[in-house]
Amino acid sequence: MDPRQEKLAEILISHSCRLEAGENVLIEAFDLPDPRLIQLLVKKSLAVGAIPHVQLRNNQITRTWVVEADDAALTAAAEIDAARMKQMQAYIGIRAAENSAEFSDLPAQKMEKYSQLYMKPVHFEIRVPHTRWVVLRYPTGSMAQSANMSTEAFEDFYYQVTTADYAAMEIAEKPLVDRMLATDQVRIVAPGTDLSFSIKEIPVVPCFGRRNIPDGEVFTAPVRDSVNGTIHYNVPSRYQGTLFQDIQFTFENGKIIKADCNGQAERLNQILDSDEGARYIGEFSLGVNYNVKQPILDTLFDEKIGGSLHFTPGNAYTTADNSNRSSVHWDLILNQMPHAGGGEVWFDGEMIRKDGMFVVDDLKCLNP
Numbered sequence: 001m002d003p004r005q006e007k008l009a010e011i012l013i014s015h016s017c018r019l020e021a022g023e024n025v026l027i028e029a030f031d032l033p034d035p036r037l038i039q040l041l042v043k044k045s046l047a048v049g050a051i052p053h054v055q056l057r058n059n060q061i062t063r064t065w066v067v068e069a070d071d072a073a074l075t076a077a078a079e080i081d082a083a084r085m086k087q088m089q090a091y092i093g094i095r096a097a098e099n100s101a102e103f104s105d106l107p108a109q110k111m112e113k114y115s116q117l118y119m120k121p122v123h124f125e126i127r128v129p130h131t132r133w134v135v136l137r138y139p140t141g142s143m144a145q146s147a148n149m150s151t152e153a154f155e156d157f158y159y160q161v162t163t164a165d166y167a168a169m170e171i172a173e174k175p176l177v178d179r180m181l182a183t184d185q186v187r188i189v190a191p192g193t194d195l196s197f198s199i200k201e202i203p204v205v206p207c208f209g210r211r212n213i214p215d216g217e218v219f220t221a222p223v224r225d226s227v228n229g230t231i232h233y234n235v236p237s238r239y240q241g242t243l244f245q246d247i248q249f250t251f252e253n254g255k256i257i258k259a260d261c262n263g264q265a266e267r268l269n270q271i272l273d274s275d276e277g278a279r280y281i282g283e284f285s286l287g288v289n290y291n292v293k294q295p296i297l298d299t300l301f302d303e304k305i306g307g308s309l310h311f312t313p314g315n316a317y318t319t320a321d322n323s324n325r326s327s328v329h330w331d332l333i334l335n336q337m338p339h340a341g342g343g344e345v346w347f348d349g350e351m352i353r354k355d356g357m358f359v360v361d362d363l364k365c366l367n368p
C-alpha cells in the first residue's frame with residue numbers, strides 16, 4: 001500500500017470528516033481506476049466505529065442516464081438519493097475521470113435539468129449545508145495529460161499538495177479571516193479587470209482541508225447587489241465537460257449584464273440563464289496554497305493557487321450566505337501572480353495583495 005495514500009485516507013477520515021462512532025458516511029466515487037483508496041476509507045471508518053456506505057459511479061453510465069432520463073426519472077432518483085443523504089453525517093466524494101470531456105457534447109438543456117432536478121435537491125440543499133463533506137480528485141492519466149505532466153510527476157505533485165499540513169494552514173489563515181470580517185469595500189484590479197463590491201457583514205470561512213482536498217482558500221460572498229465593474233478570468237475552466245477560456249463578465253448592481261469568452265459565448269450564456277441566481281455571484285475567495293503554482297484544468301486544484309482569487313456565479317454557501325440561490329456554482333479563477341499578468345486586491349482603500357503576494361504585515365505569514 002502506498003504510504004502517501006494511507007496518509008491521505010487518514011486526513012479524510014480524521015481531519016476532513018472528523019468521523020465518530022455511530023455516524024454514517026457516504027463514500028461516492030466516480031470513475032475510480034482502482035479500489036485501494038476506498039478500501040482504506042472503509043477500514044478507517046469502521047475502525048472508529050462509523051458506518052461506511054459506498055456508491056460507485058461510472059461517468060459513461062451517468063452520461064447515458066442524463067441523456068435518456070425524463071423529468072420524472074430525475075425527480076424519482078433525486079427523492080431516493082436525497083432520503084439517503086439525509087441519513088448521512090459525512091460525505092466523501094472522490095472524482096476521477098477516464099475522459100475529462102465525457103459530458104462535453106451533452107445538450108445544454110439536459111445538463112440544466114440534471115442540475116435543477118437532481119444535483120440541487122440532493123447536494124446543494126442537503127449534502128452541502130447538512131453534512132461534514134469533503135470532495136477530492138483522484139490522480140489519473142487524464143489529469144496528468146491536462147496538467148502536461150508525466151504520470152509519475154503528476155502523482156508526486158498530487159500527493160504533495162493533497163497531504164499538506166492543514167493544521168498549520170488553519171493558523172496561517174486566521175489573520176486573513178479577521179481582515180475580511182472587518183472589511184466593507186473590496187476592489188480587484190488586473191488586466192481586463194476593475195471590479196468593486198461589498199462583503200460587509202457576510203460570514204468568512206477559512207478552508208484548511210475540511211471541504212476540499214487539496215485546500216487553501218478563505219471565502220466569503222459579495223453583498224448580492226453590490227458588484228459593479230468588469231472581470232477577466234485568465235485561468236481556463238472546464239464546466240460540464242466543455243472548455244471555456246478568457247471568460248469576461250460585466251456587472252451592474254450585482255447582475256452579469258454581459259458575458260463573453262473565447263469560442264463558447266452561446267454556451268456560456270445558456271449556463272448563466274439556467275435560473276435567476278446564475279447571473280449573480282455566490283462566492284468570493286482568495287487562494288493561498290502556494291504549493292499549487294499553475295493551473296492544471298481542474299477546479300479543485302486551480303482555485304487554490306496561491307495568489308489567485310475566484311469569483312463564482314451562482315449558488316452561495318449557507319456558511320457565507322448572501323441569499324443567492326441557483327443550480328449553478330461555477331468557480332471561475334483569476335490568477336494574479338506576475339507570470340499571469342499580476343494584479344491587486346484592495347480592502348477599504350488599502351492594498352493588501354499585489355501580484356499575488358500579501359503586502360500588509362499581518363498577512364505576510366501566508367506568503368511562501
